[in-house]
Amino acid sequence: MKMWEILKRELKSYFFSPLAYVLLGFYLLISGYFFSTFVLSTHYAVLSPILSSMVTVFMFISPILTMRLISEDMKTGTDQLLLTSPVTVTDIVIGKFFSTVFVYLVALVITFLYPIYLKLYSSPDMGSIIAGYIGVFLIGVTFISIGLFASSLTENQMIAGVIGFALILMFWLISWLGDVFTGKAKAIFQNLSFFDRLNNFLNGLVNLSDVVFFISVIIFFIFLTIRVVDKRRWS
Amino acid sequence: MMIELKNVTKVYGTRKAVDNISFSVDKGEIVGFLGPNGAGKTTTMKMITGYMPPTSGTIKIAGYDIVEQPIEAKKHIGYLPEVPPLYLDMTVEAYLHFVGGIKGVPPKKRREDVERIIHEVGLTDVRKRLIKNLSKGYKQRVGLAQAIIGDPDVLVLDEPTVGLDPKQIKEIRDIIKELGKKHTIILSTHILPEVSMVCDRVIIINKGKIVAIDKTENLSAALQNSRRYFIKVEGPYEEVVNSLKKIEGVTNIEAEVDSDNTIKLTVESSADKDVRKDMFFAFAKKGFPILELKMLNYSLEEVFLELTTEEESYDENVGNTKEGA
Ligand SMILES: Nc1ncnc2c1ncn2[C@@H]1O[C@H](COP(=O)(O)OP(=O)(O)O)[C@@H](O)[C@H]1O
Ligand SMILES: [Mg+2]
Numbered sequence: 001m002k003m004w005e006i007l008k009r010e011l012k013s014y015f016f017s018p019l020a021y022v023l024l025g026f027y028l029l030i031s032g033y034f035f036s037t038f039v040l041s042t043h044y045a046v047l048s049p050i051l052s053s054m055v056t057v058f059m060f061i062s063p064i065l066t067m068r069l070i071s072e073d074m075k076t077g078t079d080q081l082l083l084t085s086p087v088t089v090t091d092i093v094i095g096k097f098f099s100t101v102f103v104y105l106v107a108l109v110i111t112f113l114y115p116i117y118l119k120l121y122s123s124p125d126m127g128s129i130i131a132g133y134i135g136v137f138l139i140g141v142t143f144i145s146i147g148l149f150a151s152s153l154t155e156n157q158m159i160a161g162v163i164g165f166a167l168i169l170m171f172w173l174i175s176w177l178g179d180v181f182t183g184k185a186k187a188i189f190q191n192l193s194f195f196d197r198l199n200n201f202l203n204g205l206v207n208l209s210d211v212v213f214f215i216s217v218i219i220f221f222i223f224l225t226i227r228v229v230d231k232r233r234w235s
Numbered sequence: 236m237m238i239e240l241k242n243v244t245k246v247y248g249t250r251k252a253v254d255n256i257s258f259s260v261d262k263g264e265i266v267g268f269l270g271p272n273g274a275g276k277t278t279t280m281k282m283i284t285g286y287m288p289p290t291s292g293t294i295k296i297a298g299y300d301i302v303e304q305p306i307e308a309k310k311h312i313g314y315l316p317e318v319p320p321l322y323l324d325m326t327v328e329a330y331l332h333f334v335g336g337i338k339g340v341p342p343k344k345r346r347e348d349v350e351r352i353i354h355e356v357g358l359t360d361v362r363k364r365l366i367k368n369l370s371k372g373y374k375q376r377v378g379l380a381q382a383i384i385g386d387p388d389v390l391v392l393d394e395p396t397v398g399l400d401p402k403q404i405k406e407i408r409d410i411i412k413e414l415g416k417k418h419t420i421i422l423s424t425h426i427l428p429e430v431s432m433v434c435d436r437v438i439i440i441n442k443g444k445i446v447a448i449d450k451t452e453n454l455s456a457a458l459q460n461s462r463r464y465f466i467k468v469e470g471p472y473e474e475v476v477n478s479l480k481k482i483e484g485v486t487n488i489e490a491e492v493d494s495d496n497t498i499k500l501t502v503e504s505s506a507d508k509d510v511r512k513d514m515f516f517a518f519a520k521k522g523f524p525i526l527e528l529k530m531l532n533y534s535l536e537e538v539f540l541e542l543t544t545e546e547e548s549y550d551e552n553v554g555n556t557k558e559g560a
Contacts (some may be wrong), residue, residue, distance in 0.1 A: 005336035013324055081320035081381065084284040085337045086309040233287040 002087045006095025010069070014103055022059050027107050030057045035114045045122040047115055048202040051132045054111065055198060058104070058140050061170055066147025067101060067161035069096045070229065074155035083233070093148070093226045100144045128204030135201020137188060138192055138214040143168055145221035152228040216226070237262050237311075237389050237419040238283060243292035245278050252278040254443035255292070262388070265415040267434035268423040275443040276423035277317055280393050283421070284314040297388055308337065311385035315419075319378025319392055323367035327358055327377055330366060331384060338385035348384055351520060356380045372403035373519060379410060383418070390414060392422040396429065406486070406536070408433055463531040467515060470523030472498055478517045483509035494545045497526060 014020040034053045038044075070093075073079040081093050118124045150164035151157075173192030178186050190196050197210045238260040245253040253275040260266050267366040270276050282289045285301045285308060294301045299308035308537050321503055322330055325378050328349065335345035353362055356376045364375060375395065375465055380388055394412060396404040412529055414420065424430060430437050431451050475498045487503035504510045511528060 001336055002339070005333060008336075009322070009325075009333050012329070013322070016324055076320070076323070078320040078322055079335065080281075080284075080286055080314065080316045082337065084286050084312060084314045085334075086306045086339055087337050088306070137534060146269045219422060 002099075003091040003095040006082075006087070007099045009101030010096050010150050011102060014065075018105060019064070023105050024103070024110075027054070027061055028083060028110055030054075031114070032110055035117075038117070039118070045118050045124040047118065047124065047129050048132055049162060050114060051136050051202055052198075055136055055139055058143060059172075061098075061165035062104075062140065062143035062163070063147045063150070063161045063168065063195065065100050067151055067157045068143055069100065069148055070151040070225070071155050071160045074190050075157070089226050089229050093152075093222060097145065097222055097225075100232075101141055104144060104193055104226060105137075105139050108133065108140075125204065128202075129207045131204045132202045134206060135198050135210075138201075138211065138218075139198050142194065142214050142217050142221075145218045145225075146171075149225045149228070150220045152225045158184055236260070237264075238296055238421060239293075239295040240279075240283070241293045242290045243279070243294060244281060245287075246279075246290045251443050253282070253289075255447050256440070256443075258291075258445065258448055260389075260419055260421055262419055263415075264436060265411070265420045265422070265434045268421055268440065268443070269425070269432035269437055270423075270431050270440035273427075274440045276425075276440060277393055279440070280316075280391050280421075284312050284391050285309050286314075297316040297551055310385075311388045313382035313384070313390045315378045315382040315390070315395055317397070320375055321366045321377055324365065326363055326365055327369075327380075328353070328362045329376065330434045331380055334381040334384045338387075340385045340551045345384075348386070352383055352441060355383075356412070357406070370399075372399055373397070375399060375403070375407060376410070379380060379407070379414075379531070383414060386417075388419055390418045390420045390422075390528070392420065394423055394425070396426070397531060405415070414505035428435055461503050462505050462509065464504070464511065464514075465501060465527070465529050465531055466500050466525065468491065468500065468518055468523050468525055469497050469499060470518070471496070471522065474521065475500070475518075475523060478521055478523075479514065482510055482513045482517060484510050484513075501531070517555070 031050060031054045033048045035180075038049055070079075073082060083089070097198050115126070115129050119126070146167045147161075147164035151160040152166060153163060154160050171192070171194045175195045178189035178193055178196070181189060191213075194214075197207075197213060200207055201211050220233065236259050238258075241257070243253060243256050244251065245480060256275075257277065263339040263424065270281070283294055283296070283301070285305050288302045290529050297311040299311070301308045308554050310396060313507055325333065329465050330551070331352065333350060353359055356379055358373070358376055358380060361373055369377065375402060377442045379392075379395065382392065392411065395453070396407050399407060408429070411420065411422065415433075422433065434451050437447075437449060437451050472490065472492055479485055479488050479500070480504060484504045485502060486505060489501040491499045502510070503508045511530075514528070516524060
């Protein structure tokens, strides 16, 4: 209930500021560009390259969407209102988290135009498109949870954005490291790699282990964020 | 008992910001929390409101421990921090509705509450405006408004008039006095007159320690232990001073020749003895006319200055010994 109040306020704050529209516009512009050039030039009724590029764009956008979530409250002192109200830190953090998830969902729903378009003019494999979307959604929400965590570390939004981006980049690098190593190390790095798992979804495979992996990482970062907010008060 | 602190200490790193303080505030009181900058007022209020836990000691709000039962305790608290916690990108109305929401006020009552409080605090003209476009005085009113949403029993107001112009200060004080009829209030300030104007009782804090707690009207008398009088007499210096010395209860005399034949004196007596009549009869017997006579009550301001200068001179001594060694 209280979480819902936090969520509503964050959503208003997104949609009353031009930033959300600019980022959303940018996201749709880039993905639309990829869609039109790819589909028109290859005439393949396949969406995965576009979905993949959407993830890349969201890697850059998500830290900007999440950077102010918690840092701004610390900076302006509104955390004093939140933390002295009869609300738990969990309510606050989860409310903020879902507000960004909602914005992301709006962006994704708009891109449903692409598969609908494909469906109108050809017969794409809807199963793998749906699998792809599940992957794109899960990895995007994972980015959001990482950005949220970064936002709890500092009251400076810009620094929070940079940290968030750096963390996401690190998970990208982990998949490269998988290629460098062999044997057991390779297996560990590949297990941690977001992008190998994303590729499974994009290839039309929904593995329970991949779903569980992303959800675990999401919960892990939300939990860390709650701890950080809570701990700071005890320092 | 609405607020109860027992042996509360807060340490930042190695620095004790609040040092073993205990006090309580009864239902319906307006208590002033008075102390110079850096005394530990804000830190204490952050602990009372559950923003941060004390390093040691316990705090109870309406009987609920703020650390053990934070949600229950916080239901009874409205808090106006030093800088009002405003979302600048919201309108006054939307912001107050949001606060009502996180305070757990049910939607229907929330609308009524926001309506009523907007009028009480004088925000009717700006209710649809974005908070970032408001003047400092109005922002402070919005800060007060958010503190009273949900009718909390306890209001914690941290320097509610700081940085406002005199007209705004008066308005905010009037609102606080009005709120005092329904709420228990603790307000911090480093402005002395504010305490005597608004508060029933005062807690003086300095360097993290409580130095005095008393009814506002008792405070000066209780702390000074003596009465002082100003008197202007016409007569020869020696004789005037001598006749005063003979009066029982007079503890100190400072005399100064004013002009030609008049003497200005500051006389001190013990707190339990009023020597005005004795002085009158003593001078009447000698035939020295009294031109002026009045009680000098220590203003709270003087008391306060005394308290802080005492602490400071103590510090200087410590510094000096170190240098000497
Ligand atoms: N977050 C903090 N970290 C370290 N020291 C602090 C912090 N906040 C306050 N202090 C110190 O604690 C003391 C009390 O501060 P404060 O409670 O703000 O006093 P007041 O509100 O009476 O001016 C000051 O010496 C201040 O420097
Ligand atoms: Mg202060």
